[in-house]
Amino acid sequence: MSEQTPSIAADSTSTGGGADLHIVDVTKRFASFKAVDDLTLTIPAGSFFALLGPSGCGKTTTLRMVAGLEEPSEGRIVIGSEDVTHRKPYQRPVNTVFQSYALFPHLDIFENVAFGLRRSKKKDVRNEVEAMLELVELSTYARRKPTQLSGGQQQRVAVARALINKPEVLLLDEPLGALDLKLRRQMQIELKRIQTDVGITFVHVTHDQEEAMTMADTIAVMNAGRIEQMGAPMELYENPVTTFVANFLGQSNLIKGQITGKSGGDALLEVQGQRMAMPTARVHSERDEVWVGVRPEKMQISRTGTPTDGENAVTGVVTDASYIGVSTQYLVDLPWGQEVGVFSQNLSTEGPLSAGDQVVLHWNPAHTFALDAAQDADAGSEKIEGDA
Amino acid sequence: MSAAPAPGAAGKAPADDTARPVGKSSWTPYALLTPGMLWLGVFFVVPTIMLIRMSLSSGTAFSGDGSFTFAFVDLQWSNYGDAWNQYVIDTPIFQKSLIYALIATVLTLVIAYPLAYTIAFKAGRWRNFLLVLVIAPFFTSFLLRTNAWQTILVDSGPVVTFMNDIGLLNFLHTVTNTPDSWPSWAQIFPDGITAEDRVLATPLAVIIGLAYNFLPFMTLPLYASLERIDVRLIEAATDLYSSAWTAFRKVTFPLSLPGVVAGTLLTFIPAAGDPVNAALLGSASDALMGNAIDAQFKATGNYPLAAALSALLMFVIVAMVAVYVRRAGTEELV
Numbered sequence: 001m002s003e004q005t006p007s008i009a010a011d012s013t014s015t016g017g018g019a020d021l022h023i024v025d026v027t028k029r030f031a032s033f034k035a036v037d038d039l040t041l042t043i044p045a046g047s048f049f050a051l052l053g054p055s056g057c058g059k060t061t062t063l064r065m066v067a068g069l070e071e072p073s074e075g076r077i078v079i080g081s082e083d084v085t086h087r088k089p090y091q092r093p094v095n096t097v098f099q100s101y102a103l104f105p106h107l108d109i110f111e112n113v114a115f116g117l118r119r120s121k122k123k124d125v126r127n128e129v130e131a132m133l134e135l136v137e138l139s140t141y142a143r144r145k146p147t148q149l150s151g152g153q154q155q156r157v158a159v160a161r162a163l164i165n166k167p168e169v170l171l172l173d174e175p176l177g178a179l180d181l182k183l184r185r186q187m188q189i190e191l192k193r194i195q196t197d198v199g200i201t202f203v204h205v206t207h208d209q210e211e212a213m214t215m216a217d218t219i220a221v222m223n224a225g226r227i228e229q230m231g232a233p234m235e236l237y238e239n240p241v242t243t244f245v246a247n248f249l250g251q252s253n254l255i256k257g258q259i260t261g262k263s264g265g266d267a268l269l270e271v272q273g274q275r276m277a278m279p280t281a282r283v284h285s286e287r288d289e290v291w292v293g294v295r296p297e298k299m300q301i302s303r304t305g306t307p308t309d310g311e312n313a314v315t316g317v318v319t320d321a322s323y324i325g326v327s328t329q330y331l332v333d334l335p336w337g338q339e340v341g342v343f344s345q346n347l348s349t350e351g352p353l354s355a356g357d358q359v360v361l362h363w364n365p366a367h368t369f370a371l372d373a374a375q376d377a378d379a380g381s382e383k384i385e386g387d388a
Numbered sequence: 389m390s391a392a393p394a395p396g397a398a399g400k401a402p403a404d405d406t407a408r409p410v411g412k413s414s415w416t417p418y419a420l421l422t423p424g425m426l427w428l429g430v431f432f433v434v435p436t437i438m439l440i441r442m443s444l445s446s447g448t449a450f451s452g453d454g455s456f457t458f459a460f461v462d463l464q465w466s467n468y469g470d471a472w473n474q475y476v477i478d479t480p481i482f483q484k485s486l487i488y489a490l491i492a493t494v495l496t497l498v499i500a501y502p503l504a505y506t507i508a509f510k511a512g513r514w515r516n517f518l519l520v521l522v523i524a525p526f527f528t529s530f531l532l533r534t535n536a537w538q539t540i541l542v543d544s545g546p547v548v549t550f551m552n553d554i555g556l557l558n559f560l561h562t563v564t565n566t567p568d569s570w571p572s573w574a575q576i577f578p579d580g581i582t583a584e585d586r587v588l589a590t591p592l593a594v595i596i597g598l599a600y601n602f603l604p605f606m607t608l609p610l611y612a613s614l615e616r617i618d619v620r621l622i623e624a625a626t627d628l629y630s631s632a633w634t635a636f637r638k639v640t641f642p643l644s645l646p647g648v649v650a651g652t653l654l655t656f657i658p659a660a661g662d663p664v665n666a667a668l669l670g671s672a673s674d675a676l677m678g679n680a681i682d683a684q685f686k687a688t689g690n691y692p693l694a695a696a697l698s699a700l701l702m703f704v705i706v707a708m709v710a711v712y713v714r715r716a717g718t719e720e721l722v
Contacts, residue, residue: 051684069623089626102620106642115638116628165628 004047004083005053013100019080019093019168019200020045026059026075028225035061037225039075039321043169043203043218048195048203053381054248058098058225059205063171066097070152079168090119095162100178101154103146109133109143109157116165132164150325152183159191163198172204176211188214207336209249213237221245223380237295241284243371246293246382253299253340255314255372257292259283272336278368289373297343298367299329301359313362316340328352332361395543442465442695449689456691467696475697479576482701485677486578486708488591488666489659496655498647499599504610504647506639509619524606530601534668537597541587541669548587558584560592578673580701589671597665602658606651613647614640649716657705664692677701 019145021043028036036058043049051059066077068089071308076085084092095116103112110129117125122281133139134215136156146154162170175191176184191216196201205211212219220230221244226354228237229245237249246252257271268285269276271292283290294312316332319339323346330353342361346352444463447456468621475481507518525533534605551557563579566573582592617640663678675683677697684694 067627069627089631091625091633094627098620098624098625100620100628102618102624104624105640106639115625119629119634119638152618159411161628 019201019298021169022075022076022078023066023204024078025064025071025079026062027064028058028065029073032226036072039227040227041220041227042101042243043201045201046199047218048192048202048204050206050212050218050219051207051222052209052212052219053222053341054207057222059207059222060173061172062222063203063205065094066169067094067171068092068312070131076330078158093168095165095167096173097158097162101146101173103154103156103157103161105146108143108145109138109149112157113160113164120165128164134240135197141164144277151179152187155179155187156190163200165192169201169203172202173206174206176206176208185209185214191215221248221334223248238292239282239369240365240370242379243291243375244380246369246371246380251296251381252293253296254291254293254371254377255334255338255340257290257370259285259288259290259370264367265375269368273286274332275312276311276368277310277365278312279366279372279374282366282368283370285372286299286369287372287374290370291304291373291375291377293369293371294363294367296329296341297327299340299342299363301302301332301342301344301353302363303353304358304360308362310365311362312365312368313360315326315358315360318355319357320355321352321354323352331360344364350369404567439695440699442691445692445695445698447692451689456465456506457462464692467692468700470693471700475558475677481675481680482675482677482704484576485660485701486704488595488674488676489656489662492595492602492659493606493652495595495599495658496651498605500603500606500610500651501648504607504614506615507607507612508611515700516575521613522604524597525604530670531664534597534601534664537600537669538588541593541596543588548585551587552585557582557587582676588669589674591670593669594665594674594676597669598659598662600666601662602655605654605658609650609654610644611645613644613650617643649713653712657709660705662702 001291001325002018014139019193020125021041023039023041023043025037026036027034039058051062053059061070063214065072067093067139068084068087072085076083078084079093082093085095093301104115105382106242107115110133114125114129116187117128118368122128130139130142132140134161138153138156138160141149149157155178171366172191176187179187181302191202195215197314204212206229216233219233219236223244228241230240236245238332240246240249243252243254246254255271257269259267262280265280267280268276269278269290269292278292314334316334319333320331322329325346327343327345330344331339333339340361344352391418441458442456444465444467445456445458446462446464449455476483503522507515507522509520512539521615524712531646531692542548548557560582561580563580564573564577564582567578568574577591582590587593587596621639621643622635626632630638661678661681663676663682666674666676681697681701683696684690684697
């Protein structure tokens, strides 16, 4: 909720196609419910942008307003230098890849892809469609009906049908939601390749953090109609500014603590009687009461012994160890009764620790982040039950 | 991991667990089909055979000994010849039936499509209420409802007065009363589709009655197929540069074709053989095939000719439907 950066540094050198998309002070109300709450956002031309959030966070509504399928209650939508806020969907330089594709079941693949060209009375439909089917590797399926294609193939038709119109901005609404995991991975890479090839601005809506991180160069995490944080995937993951982002993107251990002072670039912390340190730049709280956050894979776990000098450390007892091959996932009970997660790579030759072992958890202070303690420590973590 | 349950399951394959569902499913479909098949056999197949047998017999009910003779060596094909001569060549009652039914079907479609569309896409919470209204007429007898139209269309009643005032009747009469310029039309509608100042006892009254009576049979299949259309397809069409009208023409209407085909069949087929609307709302010259069959059967007692007429009508309709369904390209429907 804090630190809404309205625009991203235009670091992506524009690759030619596409236009900037500006969403300016946009609010959308459905009766008394605010689906999108005073949203301001600039998406630079040629970027692959992801709107990430749980269902009901307003991301799809935002996308539909850009497409023209919903009208904003307030605010403006500008593509390039044109204000399109009150334009009909068919008057906007935007095309959409719909959730579960919405392919026309009565038309074959060729006619599905040709649909937009025929409506805008383009010449040379045949060659363009054939070239586009080539790009998505479906040339041999031109005369099939959508129902005769697999999910992944239908997905590529949906992309081709939108892309062939050379929109300034391509909108993708949960484009991979209906595919199984393996195919989804494959299509993530495929979509990324297509985006690089055509250089059009892609705006991608998803609730799947991994999908967003794989494909997008900028992610905006949305919650309750607002943007929680926006930035490069790594920045969001390594340095979340709200508990929602900390929990929604991966997992975080959040421990109650207090900022006791500052020296140089470091902030000094007291966490349950322990002294710790962290870079001031990673403190995202106005107040001294904070959640001290560490990602589970950033914590090292060892059987007692003293940690390296200058590391933050806590002691605890292992309550559960799950060996999953590439790593072992531990649950560790801390002295004040809180349970934290630790992901440990299986580097030791002695085999994993087991429940009941006394351990020391230690981590590099630079991996610590601090969030406002007034925020709900569980915000954004409910997705574990919600999504498959 | 996934291989674990396989060996156990494979080893026990013929065990009681799997045997029962397989055995059950082999006869269940037949058991479920039996009542319907029996019904169709007793009340459709047998009567159809009897009808065709009668159409090839000789004799009448009201003369001689009142019995009919059927012999394979002496099939009375002349019944079909008589039917053809009397009802196609001499008086175009056969053609008239098909034309009346066709006009009524088109009229029904024009009224029912916007109605079904509104219920499917725009009615919101009124949807169920409107659907009940569509089928509400079924709570009253078909005969009574048709009779009521005599009152609605009465010569000095408000409906006819209004149609007169706006000049509709005069217009329809003038446009359709073309004895010289289009002889085959004039054969079917010798005095135009309606009179200059009244509706009752004209072809228009019969067509209105048919359209009214079969409206639910058109509306419900149309609604069923429109309601199934995913609104995202329409959104996708507008996203791909279609105006609302183009999206309708290119997406909504083609996807509703199964409903159009079903609705037109359910309207046209019974309308082509219906005697009630012509008897109650038309004049003597509006007699249709249903009335002709009725008259041959009840008044003349010429059962073989009545049977030949019925069979002829049935064959022609089946042939027309076959061509229509093929042309409409909705084989998956029928």
